[in-house]
Amino acid sequence: MISADDLRFFLEVARTGKLVAAARGLGVDHTTVGRRISHLERATASRLFVRSTGGWTLTEAGQRLAIHAEAVESSLLAAAEELGSEPGRLSGTVRIATPDGFGAFVLSPGLGGLRRKHPDLAIEIVTATRLNLLATKEFDVGISLAEPTIRGVSATALAAYPLGLYAAPQYLETNATIAAVDDLQDHSVIGYVDSLLDIPDLRFLDTALPGVRPAIQTNNITGQWMATVAGLGVAVLPLFIGESDRRLVRILADTVHLRRKYWLAVPRELQRLARTKAVQNALFDLAASHPYLEPIR
Template sequence: MTPEPSWDFYRTFLAVLQHGSLSAAARDLGLTQPTIGRHIDALEDAVGAELFTRSQQGLIPTDAALALRPYAETLASTTAALLRTASGSRDKVSGTVRISASEVIGAEVLPPILAGLQASYPELIVELSASDAVEDLLQREADIAVRMVEPAQEALLSRHIGVIPLGFFAHHTYIERHGKPESLEDLRRHKLIGFDRQTAYIRMMLKRYPVFDGVPFVFRSDHSIAQHNALRAGIGISFLQIPLARRERDLVRLLPEIELPLDTWVVMHENLKTSPRCRVTFDALVTGLLNYIKGNTAGERA
């Protein structure tokens, strides 16, 4: 009987997949390159298939490797969740909690909320995944998530925060150069900042406001923070969360009659509700995001 491969082999396999070479995987894992090579050889022997082929661009995964990838990723997330669970004591707020949030929420909104949380609980360690990809809480890729889509799984505990409104904004230097659009149709003559690929929310926006469909953007990016920084730099007009824009006096609100809703939830697996570190983090996120939506009403530039 072929012995079951060590879990370390799958960790090595995933690192090689992610980095594309034995040497880069070795640096990431703190191992030697020969050790990485032995792990891959042993895993190939165990599964009875070649996992990588060599090319000038590095190691190319075979179909067998691509089929194994989701299972290796599940093992990695499960191991990380196990370590997070083991890191905290049952009776006090300590250890690691992993939070998943969108780029804008993670980079612009959560840091002051988390600063207050960690000031209250110095032994709490926060891992923040700021990405517009939705991480799977059932697979414990994260402990708590701030989501802009309603959770569908029954095993999740969720709190609906409300709607974060989005509006059109431009930097005042852009307005000085190009003037203000007076209508949606008028936007077509302006320089717009937009997306490189359509997400579910963008498709919904296009359905609601078809005038945006086919609009040529002068600046495209899949990264929300890059779009925000392009807006700050005066490149053009873009959508932005209104509570966030109110913090920046150089941004001008345009077409105020147009406001898009961004529904927001804080979500965690129901099995974590008895974990002190997850419970206080969940409550802090709920309170902080409610204040974010309701607060900062002054200082908007007309």
């Protein structure tokens, strides 16, 4: 007989890939987790994980079981949410994992409508600019710069966003005129730290300024924005940052045109939750109303 509680242990190991990490998340010791997995394997008469020093990975049987385990988890979560909240009122916490630019410049200032509609709903925003931001599935709703291909996560295109070249007036006044892209070879360019950049769509400079090596590199868009405002050089910035800051001037607007896309990701077991749906709807509304985002639905 398969135990729903054993399935909870199974899913935690499947998501973390590590026995110790799963034990930490469950608040038990690793021997308990191992014992629960062994019990489940006996109950299913199947080997569910391949154990190795690098971690635990699902076997084919484990992948099939994971689909049903997530369905059970989804039903239990939905039941707990429905019975634990007042009719018509949403409560609990929704964690949103997002790239730092979207989180700081779009999401955080755009939460007003959601907060007014659901004042009892707590929102956690976790930001990073790495492809593995969503890999551990430690989120309820995720925003990604590339289409997620993580098992058990459903993805939908959220919005496209245009980018342009920006500089501070004081930088432009004290440096050579920029009349064409080739002129930037002699200018200080600001970009991402190439060795830390694991998202191909963020390689803006390779597209807009081929052959130009950044003089200043940071691992997030906020650092690039602040360096540009300080007059340290020229940067590729989303229009939702550059056009909203009067301290910056867009340059080569007729020449440099870039467009990238945000994706909305939700673990399948959380899709039925009313609070998760509310956040998704709020994000689509935000994309539709924002002056520098292009909704995709």
